[in-house]
Amino acid sequence: MSSASGSITTEHRARKRFGQNFLHDANIIQRIVSAINPAAGQHIVEIGPGQAALTTPLVESGARVDAIELDRDLAAWLSSHFASASNFRLHQSDVLKFDLSTLSEEPRSLRIVGNLPYNISTPCIFHLLSYAPLIDDMLFMLQLEVVQRLAAVSGDPQYGRLGIMAQYHCQVDHLFDVPPGAFRPAPKVTSAIVRLRPLRDRIHVARDEALFQRVVRDAFSQRRKTLRNVLKPLIKETGATELPVDLSLRPENLSLADYTGLSNAFYEARKNTQE
Incomplete structure (x- = not known):
């Protein structure tokens, strides 16, 4: 300036x-x-x-x-x-x-x-x-x-x-x-x-912020593909079987709330697999 x-x-x-x-x-x-x-x-x-x-x-x-x-x-x-x-x-x-x-x-x-x-x-x-x-x-x-x-x-x-x-x-x-x-x-x-x-009081909170960042990054790495395709490595890695979003959607169809929910579902699945 x-x-x-x-x-x-x-x-x-x-x-x-x-x-x-x-x-x-x-x-x-x-x-x-x-x-x-x-x-x-x-x-x-x-x-x-x-x-x-x-x-x-x-x-x-x-x-x-x-x-x-x-x-x-x-x-x-x-x-x-x-x-x-x-x-x-x-x-x-x-x-x-x-x-x-x-x-x-x-x-x-x-x-x-x-x-x-x-x-x-x-x-x-x-x-x-x-x-x-x-x-x-x-x-x-x-x-x-x-x-x-x-x-x-x-x-x-x-x-x-x-x-x-x-x-x-x-x-x-x-x-x-x-x-x-x-x-x-x-x-x-x-x-x-x-x-x-x-924000001091978040409405949507990711239980693992690094995982949340990865979910968002992976989702938009190939935004023309469906979530099922772009998130396939994470689904396999965490052993997730039930996710709170429709995997036939594209990344731009999900809200911030959807992404935090998806991230937390991967977190729970990974945690259950490790126990």
């Missing part, structure tokens, strides 16, 4: 390999800051601060800001630009390898924000979801198509593994869209702002 100040705004050229598109539209920036509503006492982690379009108001709010930036040149500029801000700390690192627990071990203590590069948005979200107990909320700028996948439910064309896993862990709210012209350089796609709030 970009700032209106600092020489880097004219000198730094967006790098394709980092998926950089810098936000410059002041109205959009204000809408995002209002959606975040930062305040003193909060601990905010910003992913990809870029040219500090969001970073500046976040730091000015009095919140503690830990920024994760991979680009060495931007990291150097950010460190210099915020050198006098005692509530700012820069981590020159790849977010996909960054351990959030090094920032805090307190439950629900971190707020995550960022303009996620399109090329890493999905793996980044899965990485962050592994730290869900530490996170209060997450607000991201993503490609509109990714936000639609995150919010999709059974029956929607965008429904799949990403939406199921995100909604298992979080409440997903698609807040508003951002046109290509709000960025430099302008991307070829529309972006959107999404808020993810990790």
Whole structure:
């Protein structure tokens, strides 16, 4: 994201390999800051601060800001630009390898924000979801198509593994869209702002989350096939004979509740086989 100040705004050229598109539209920036509503006492982690379009108001709010930036040149500029801000700390690192627990071990203590590069948005979200107990909320700028996948439910064309896993862990709210012209350089796609709030009281609970993840991953690995075909290895491995869903259906026909129920049925079958 970009700032209106600092020489880097004219000198730094967006790098394709980092998926950089810098936000410059002041109205959009204000809408995002209002959606975040930062305040003193909060601990905010910003992913990809870029040219500090969001970073500046976040730091000015009095919140503690830990920024994760991979680009060495931007990291150097950010460190210099915020050198006098005692509530700012820069981590020159790849977010996909960054351990959030090094920032805090307190439950629900971190707020995550960022303009996620399109090329890493999905793996980044899965990485962050592994730290869900530490996170209060997450607000991201993503490609509109990714936000639609995150919010999709059974029956929607965008429904799949990403939406199921995100909604298992979080409440997903698609807040508003951002046109290509709000960025430099302008991307070829529309972006959107999404808020993810990790759930504290889940309605649907998988007894073995690793198994749940595998069921969903295997199901959507060949989404045109029926569940009977794609889940055949798991059925054989667990010895499951009775499952709570119609195996002639395709993966997109099952809801989150169906997938947790299916996962728990495999869990019980495996447990009974081992006893």
